Amino acid sequence: MTHKLLIAAAIVLLTALAGCSSSSRYSIDNDVAPDAPINVDHIEDATPQYESYSLGGNSDYTLRGQRYKIIKQPKGFKQQGTASWYGKKFHGHLTSNGEIYDMYSMTAAHKELPIPSYVKVTNQDNGKTAIVRVNDRGPFHQGRIIDLSYAAAIKLDVIRTGTANVSIEVISVDKPSQPRSNKSHHQYVVQVASSQHKDRVETLAQDLSQKLAVKSYVGSSDSLHRVFLGPFSDYMLTQKALEQVKALGYTSAFVKSR
Numbered sequence: 001m002t003h004k005l006l007i008a009a010a011i012v013l014l015t016a017l018a019g020c021s022s023s024s025r026y027s028i029d030n031d032v033a034p035d036a037p038i039n040v041d042h043i044e045d046a047t048p049q050y051e052s053y054s055l056g057g058n059s060d061y062t063l064r065g066q067r068y069k070i071i072k073q074p075k076g077f078k079q080q081g082t083a084s085w086y087g088k089k090f091h092g093h094l095t096s097n098g099e100i101y102d103m104y105s106m107t108a109a110h111k112e113l114p115i116p117s118y119v120k121v122t123n124q125d126n127g128k129t130a131i132v133r134v135n136d137r138g139p140f141h142q143g144r145i146i147d148l149s150y151a152a153a154i155k156l157d158v159i160r161t162g163t164a165n166v167s168i169e170v171i172s173v174d175k176p177s178q179p180r181s182n183k184s185h186h187q188y189v190v191q192v193a194s195s196q197h198k199d200r201v202e203t204l205a206q207d208l209s210q211k212l213a214v215k216s217y218v219g220s221s222d223s224l225h226r227v228f229l230g231p232f233s234d235y236m237l238t239q240k241a242l243e244q245v246k247a248l249g250y251t252s253a254f255v256k257s258r
Contacts, residue, residue: 040151045131046106047257048118048171049187057096057115063140071112075172081145083121083166085153095136100239103150104254109136110146117170121146123156124165130155188238189230192245192253201225212244231258
């Protein structure tokens with residue numbers, strides 16, 4: 001890794017970690033749920049797949065006098081403890097690996113798992129489970145082992161209680177032995193909206209494609225027509241498209257794996 005890349009990676013990590021101890025970079029001081037939360041029933045679990053570890057956020061670090069060592073071989077990793085969640089305060093800000101935190105995506109923060117990692121979370125208090133993609137660092141509170149996104153916390157019924165007793169287990173996916181074809185390599189889409197009126201959906205798909213300079217298409221099933229952006233092979237490009245379409249007013253848009 002070049003000297004410039006090392007510096008850039010360090011800046012991303014330090015910037016993200018600084019948010020855990022200071023509120024100066026956020027518009028609100030205390031974390032809260034969204035003012036008008038959308039229904040998250042349609043948001044699916046993260047889909048485990050092989051991903052190279054991120055350039056940023058994967059170096060050992062020290063915070064508040066505590067040394068944290070990134071787990072190099074996470075296969076088979078299991079842990080039990082307390083889960084918490086984070087929402088509106090951090091929404092739209094950088095995660096530890098430089099992605100944009102979206103409280104409506106199935107993501108999470110962990111202090112030492114490599115980024116990204118896929119983790120199955122089980123709420124020991126009610127038996128509910130969810131699969132999340134770890135792309136951030138935290139939580140830095142005694143006894144807590146994972147910080148869930150707002151959507152994941154809703155799925156696990158942690159919002160109501162604030163914290164929950166959980167067990168987590170890493171889901172490892174081996175690197176493919178053969179290169180994927182172009183078609184299978186496209187793994188992400190952004191679902192924008194759905195309607196029973198196909199002509200309106202097709203018009204919207206064309207309009208968004210022109211405005212955002214991305215591919216779009218319409219998927220139909222059970223008399224319901226859905227607008228999709230993509231497909232994308234890069235998760236960060238998917239996140240960028242998601243933020244752009246939300247800025248246009250489609251706040252219930254979400255990322256979906258193909």
